[in-house]
Amino acid sequence: MTRTRIATVLAAAVATALLVAGLAGARTGAPAKAQQNTAVKGTITFDGIWTSSSGQPQFQSVIKAFNKLYPNVHVNYKPVGNNLPTVLATAVAGGHPPDMADIAQPGTVAQFAAQGKLKPITYAKSVIAANFAPAWQQLGTYSGKLYALVFKAANKSVVWYNVPAFKAAGVTPPKTFAQLLADAQTIKASGVPAYSIGGADGWTLTDMFENIYLRTFGAAKYDLLSQHKIPWTDPSVKTALETMAKIVGDTSNMDGGTSGALQNGFNTSVTDAFSTPPKAAMVFEADFVGGVITSSTSAKPGTGFNTFTWPSITPGPDAGAVEIGGDLFVTFRDNPAIEAFVKFLATAPAAEAWAKQGGFGTGNKNVPASIYPDAITRATEAPIGTAKSVVFDMSDEQPPAFGATTGQGEWGIFQTFLKNPSDVAGIQSQLETAAAAAYKK
Amino acid sequence: MSAGGITAEPPVAAAPPPSAEPGRLGQYLTGAVFLAPALFMLGVWMVYPAVYTIIRSFFGETGFLGHWVGIANYKTLFTTSTLTTAIKNNAIWVAVVPALVTAIGLVFAVLTERVRWAVAFKTVVFLPMAISAFATGVTWRIMYQQDPSLGAINALGKTVSGIFSPAGVLSTASPSTPALQSSGGALVLKTPTHPGGVALLGLTGIAPDQVPKSSVQAVTPAPKPGDVVGTVWRDFKPGGGKPGVVEKGELGLPGVTVQLRDAAGKTVQSTKSKPDGSFDFSKVPSGSYHAAIGARTFAKPFGGFGWLGPSLIVPSLLIAYIWIWAGFAMVVIGAGLASMPRDVLEAARTDGATEWQTFRRVTVPLLAPVLSVVFVTMIINVLKVFDIVYALAPESEYAKANVIALAMYFAAFQGGGNFGVGSAIAVFLFLLVIPVLALNIRRFRREG
Numbered sequence: 073m074t075r076t077r078i079a080t081v082l083a084a085a086v087a088t089a090l091l092v093a094g095l096a097g098a099r100t101g102a103p104a105k106a107q108q109n110t111a112v113k114g115t116i117t118f119d120g121i122w123t124s125s126s127g128q129p130q131f132q133s134v135i136k137a138f139n140k141l142y143p144n145v146h147v148n149y150k151p152v153g154n155n156l157p158t159v160l161a162t163a164v165a166g167g168h169p170p171d172m173a174d175i176a177q178p179g180t181v182a183q184f185a186a187q188g189k190l191k192p193i194t195y196a197k198s199v200i201a202a203n204f205a206p207a208w209q210q211l212g213t214y215s216g217k218l219y220a221l222v223f224k225a226a227n228k229s230v231v232w233y234n235v236p237a238f239k240a241a242g243v244t245p246p247k248t249f250a251q252l253l254a255d256a257q258t259i260k261a262s263g264v265p266a267y268s269i270g271g272a273d274g275w276t277l278t279d280m281f282e283n284i285y286l287r288t289f290g291a292a293k294y295d296l297l298s299q300h301k302i303p304w305t306d307p308s309v310k311t312a313l314e315t316m317a318k319i320v321g322d323t324s325n326m327d328g329g330t331s332g333a334l335q336n337g338f339n340t341s342v343t344d345a346f347s348t349p350p351k352a353a354m355v356f357e358a359d360f361v362g363g364v365i366t367s368s369t370s371a372k373p374g375t376g377f378n379t380f381t382w383p384s385i386t387p388g389p390d391a392g393a394v395e396i397g398g399d400l401f402v403t404f405r406d407n408p409a410i411e412a413f414v415k416f417l418a419t420a421p422a423a424e425a426w427a428k429q430g431g432f433g434t435g436n437k438n439v440p441a442s443i444y445p446d447a448i449t450r451a452t453e454a455p456i457g458t459a460k461s462v463v464f465d466m467s468d469e470q471p472p473a474f475g476a477t478t479g480q481g482e483w484g485i486f487q488t489f490l491k492n493p494s495d496v497a498g499i500q501s502q503l504e505t506a507a508a509a510a511y512k513k
Numbered sequence: 514m515s516a517g518g519i520t521a522e523p524p525v526a527a528a529p530p531p532s533a534e535p536g537r538l539g540q541y542l543t544g545a546v547f548l549a550p551a552l553f554m555l556g557v558w559m560v561y562p563a564v565y566t567i568i569r570s571f572f573g574e575t576g577f578l579g580h581w582v583g584i585a586n587y588k589t590l591f592t593t594s595t596l597t598t599a600i601k602n603n604a605i606w607v608a609v610v611p612a613l614v615t616a617i618g619l620v621f622a623v624l625t626e627r628v629r630w631a632v633a634f635k636t637v638v639f640l641p642m643a644i645s646a647f648a649t650g651v652t653w654r655i656m657y658q659q660d661p662s663l664g665a666i667n668a669l670g671k672t673v674s675g676i677f678s679p680a681g682v683l684s685t686a687s688p689s690t691p692a693l694q695s696s697g698g699a700l701v702l703k704t705p706t707h708p709g710g711v712a713l714l715g716l717t718g719i720a721p722d723q724v725p726k727s728s729v730q731a732v733t734p735a736p737k738p739g740d741v742v743g744t745v746w747r748d749f750k751p752g753g754g755k756p757g758v759v760e761k762g763e764l765g766l767p768g769v770t771v772q773l774r775d776a777a778g779k780t781v782q783s784t785k786s787k788p789d790g791s792f793d794f795s796k797v798p799s800g801s802y803h804a805a806i807g808a809r810t811f812a813k814p815f816g817g818f819g820w821l822g823p824s825l826i827v828p829s830l831l832i833a834y835i836w837i838w839a840g841f842a843m844v845v846i847g848a849g850l851a852s853m854p855r856d857v858l859e860a861a862r863t864d865g866a867t868e869w870q871t872f873r874r875v876t877v878p879l880l881a882p883v884l885s886v887v888f889v890t891m892i893i894n895v896l897k898v899f900d901i902v903y904a905l906a907p908e909s910e911y912a913k914a915n916v917i918a919l920a921m922y923f924a925a926f927q928g929g930g931n932f933g934v935g936s937a938i939a940v941f942l943f944l945l946v947i948p949v950l951a952l953n954i955r956r957f958r959r960e961g
Contacts, residue, residue, distance in 0.1 A: 158927075161930045165932065183930070239751070240751065241753075242751025258753045260717075260718060261718060262717075262720070262749055262751075264720055271909055331659060331819050332659060335658070335659055335819075335821050335822070337908070349720060476927075479595075479908055479910070479912045479923075480595050480911075480923065484909075487909040
């Protein structure tokens with residue numbers, strides 16, 4: 073995740089949290105009936121991205137719930153903020169990492185695991201198995217060992233649409249990709265461009281590609297590509313890019329045309345689509361779009377904005393697969409206090425402590441959908457827990473040099489693709505060259 | 514003799530104590546005690562990191578040292594396209610910025626000597642120096658926005674171009690059916706019409722709020738013998754409707770200039786549409802005609818220049834950077850001017866030299882030392898440039914706008930986390946700065 077990306081997620085979390093603050097306040101004070109364990113003692117240092125204005129209070133409430141069970145374990149949460157990847161890389165290089173940390177990229181977790189910096193969390197396997205579908209354990213496993221718990225997840229297989237714009241065009245949320253393209257033409261005829269694309273942030277483009285690839289070829293093939301077991305020159309990539317070109321090549325149907333899309337960041341792409349009058353009708357991005365809409369536009373949930381699931385492309389078992397981004401919790405040390413905390417984090421009460429405040433999704437299948445504070449949050453977050461197949465954001469899974477470097481690697485190459493969507497073969501070979509270089513290291 | 518004025522020796526030599534040895538030792542000790550804090554700080558914050566960076570540049574990507582890779586990191590530096598772009602861009606920066614900043618600073622300095630509100634003018638020009646480069650980058654990024662409703666510079670362009678080529682009333686509209694074809698910006702009905710015929714000009718892509726308030730339900734006018742009638746309307750209702758057919762709920766477009774063109778394409782009549790979109794060309798001589806809507810109706814508003822786009826991003830950055838530093842150059846050169854002996858100028862003028870000759874032959878040569886200070890300082894600044902590029906360039910153009918320091922940041926701390934390549938870039942940058950520094954130090958000595 074780039075700084076902007078994290079900032080966006082945080083902003084979204086805060087906005088949603090603020091929205092539901094009243095609700096949350098009314099619900100606090102659930103009695104702690106569970107048995108206390110006073111034998112486990114110690115202090116855990118934890119480095120996270122959430123700061124006092126963006127998620128730290130919510131995470132503190134998770135820690136509070138933990139302390140009801142383990143009153144003698146002190147969790148020392150350090151709000152590092154957006155610089156977390158840098159701070160962590162330096163701390164690990166210098167030999168003084170925190171006890172635990174939150175990492176947004178599986179690629180970075182894999183790097184640390186390969187260097188032997190992380191401690192496996194095998195002790196939490198059974199708790200995780202009881203609370204999560206097997207796919208989630210797989211997301212935290214590197215070379216056969218379980219290293220990470222996906223504590224917080226964001227649903228990326230979501231499209232946000234401007235309700236009045238859809239109404240004016242007389243279209244309803246599409247179920248299939250073909251319908252999406254047809255609706256887009258109708259929306260254009262109604263006088264509003266259909267798509268708002270935040271192409272200045274390369275990750276919005278890779279997210280779109282990933283959803284198309286997942287919807288076309290399913291989770292198994294998606295994983296092969298994200299692990300670079302099939303090359304980017306594969307015919308499947310060609311098909312997916314050609315599908316994507318049907319959207320990003322429709323210049324006159326994009327907010328600001330191609331050059332506008334390249335200069336609009338993620339935030340602008342959202343505010344443009346939900347301002348009055350709208351400059352576009354829909355945005356392809358994750359659940360955290362909701363927070364940006366409520367904090368920087370006057371659109372109201374339900375009447376002003378709403379969501380639909382990324383339309384299906386190839387029917388089949390993976391038609392409802394969910395792509396997620398999320399926070400992986402890793403441990404750099406091992407002691408009873410840390411073990412107790414990790415195990416607790418994998419249980420439903422830990423997730424519920426944050427989920428009921430909004431801005432939070434979890435793969436924990438024991439968290440009831442009713443915990444989410446409003447209808448839209450429920451619609452975007454509940455599928456994360458119930459989805460049969462889950463894949464992690466592909467660009468985050470790859471070595472960061474390829475998948476997460478501003479203006480370079482995958483992000484930069486997809487921006488080139490946005491500039492000229494007709495050169496599919498050229499883009500494929502660029503992607504393969506960059507991926508091969510990053511995987512070689 | 515050693516020219517360095519920093520060593521502790523001269524004062525020692527200046528005061529030779531009678532019983533040399535112990536006293537001399539004491540002097541050294543005192544010197545050492547006074548030097549120690551500075552040396553310690555230099556060592557911890559300058560020497561150690563520099564040496565560590567040099568060593569680190571020969572090792573692999575992660576870990577405290579990683580593994581030995583020899584000069585592989587340096588090879589990467591010169592073979593990766595984004596890094597070579599950075600080096601090329603830095604060369605452009607060095608070629609353009611110091612010269613322009615010095616020249617502009619000189620002009621400002623000389624001019625401010627002659628204007629009445631010199632202090633106010635100097636303050637305004639110097640003000641950008643008081644703003645952090647990052648804030649400047651953010652500000653200019655907003656000013657450079659392509660959308661004229663966001664970016665100040667393109668807004669100015671829009672105002673100017675609006676005078677010469679105003680935007681059409683239906684600039685976003687497009688034909689609803691292929692029967693209406695674009696020709697030179699105008700939309701022409703492909704099927705010919707005759708007196709007594711009806712021409713339907715359906716348009717889409719018009720937002721509801723763009724439809725004039727006076728507009729009412731569109732109608733298909735009844736054919737009139739001898740006249741060509743028709744209608745211009747927003748051929749869209751929720752769901753799309755039937756293209757090319759006037760339906761209930763579709764509004765007429767009033768005030769649109771409709772033309773009747775003869776077979777040769779010449780406009781023989783033109784009229785304006787009514788609130789229901791209908792129009793009527795009366796008393797049309799028999800023949801074959803085409804109904805059309807002129808290009809002016811669809812004239813696109815000024816869309817703005819892509820200052821932040823791939824072709825203009827580097828010049829845009831240079832302009833913003835020069836804007837910051839011109840004030841600095843002006844103040845330094847102005848100080849030089851103030852201390853310049855006036856009698857030389859007087860003498861030149863008395864001898865009949867023109868203002869330009871005085872400037873060219875007297876002022877500039879006398880200012881040469883100051884100018885070179887500004888020039889060299891700017892070279893060093895420009896080689897290290899980072900923050901303004903980081904703040905001003907949109908992410909999608911980082912690859913185009915890349916500079917060495919930015920490349921180092923991305924290699925080491927963003928994404929890659931490759932401290933090896935990052936260190937190699939840092940060392941390369943260091944090597945680039947050294948000759949300029951050496952030049953500067955030599956000049957200090959000469960002047961000292």
